[in-house]
Amino acid sequence: MATLVALYKKPxxxxxxxSHYFAKHIPIAKKIPGLRGYEVSSGxxxxxxxxxxxxxxxxxxxxxxxxxxxxxxxxxGAATAADLVNFAQAGVDxxxxxxxxx
Amino acid sequence: MATLVALYKKPxxxxxxxSHYFAKHIPIAKKIPGLRGYEVSSGxxxxxxxxxxxxxxxxxxxxxxxxxxxxxxxxxGAATAADLVNFAQAGVDxxxxxxxxx
Numbered sequence: 001m002a003t004l005v006a007l008y009k010k011p012x013x014x015x016x017x018x019s020h021y022f023a024k025h026i027p028i029a030k031k032i033p034g035l036r037g038y039e040v041s042s043g044x045x046x047x048x049x050x051x052x053x054x055x056x057x058x059x060x061x062x063x064x065x066x067x068x069x070x071x072x073x074x075x076x077g078a079a080t081a082a083d084l085v086n087f088a089q090a091g092v093d094x095x096x097x098x099x100x101x102x
Numbered sequence: 103m104a105t106l107v108a109l110y111k112k113p114x115x116x117x118x119x120x121s122h123y124f125a126k127h128i129p130i131a132k133k134i135p136g137l138r139g140y141e142v143s144s145g146x147x148x149x150x151x152x153x154x155x156x157x158x159x160x161x162x163x164x165x166x167x168x169x170x171x172x173x174x175x176x177x178x179g180a181a182t183a184a185d186l187v188n189f190a191q192a193g194v195d196x197x198x199x200x201x202x203x204x
Contacts, residue, residue, distance in 0.1 A: 003141075003161070005107070007197075026204050039105075041199035043167065048174055048183075052197055059105070059161070059201070065145065072150055081150075095109075095154055097143035099161070102128050 020087035037061035139163035
């Protein structure tokens with residue numbers, strides 16, 4: 001398996017972010033070819049020391065890193081990326097990697 | 103479910119990091135009470151633009167954020183944290199949150 005982690009920094013307007021993310025962004029992202037699972041953080045994203053810099057974290061599952069790269073290059077991936085400007089003005093870090101159970 | 107994400111920054115000595123992480127750290131961390139699953143990145147951690155700042159990412163699964171907090175406060179959690187100085191000198195960011203499938 002492989003994972004794409006999206007780390008969304010805290011927005012200026014949390015309610016506007018959440019409204020767009022759940023009503024608009026998720027339905028767009030779920031059309032991405034090869035997507036096998038999609039989890040999001042629920043409630044605060046913390047650290048052992050307290051608050052983190054992030055408002056929401058998404059974990060998207062694919063079969064492989066190659067599948068993630070193909071997904072991002074697809075029209076549906078481009079549409080998902082193009083939607084970020086509508087709610088993720090504070091910034092988002094994307095990390096992608098193959099994973100193995102240990 | 104809930105997830106603890108450990109993001110390990112690129113070490114000065116990758117081979118020493120990997121050797122310690124897989125031979126020593128994983129067996130210590132697997133003793134943490136309440137741990138339900140443990141995945142690590144395999145190969146490079148990338149971004150859509152290319153290389154990331156991270157060498158390895160671990161995803162640890164628990165039943166809830168409360169379970170993660172209890173795990174970190176346990177003797178086994180303390181032993182896992184105490185081992186970080188032995189290989190993660192470049193730094194590690196820990197993020198923890200409840201998750202839901204969407």
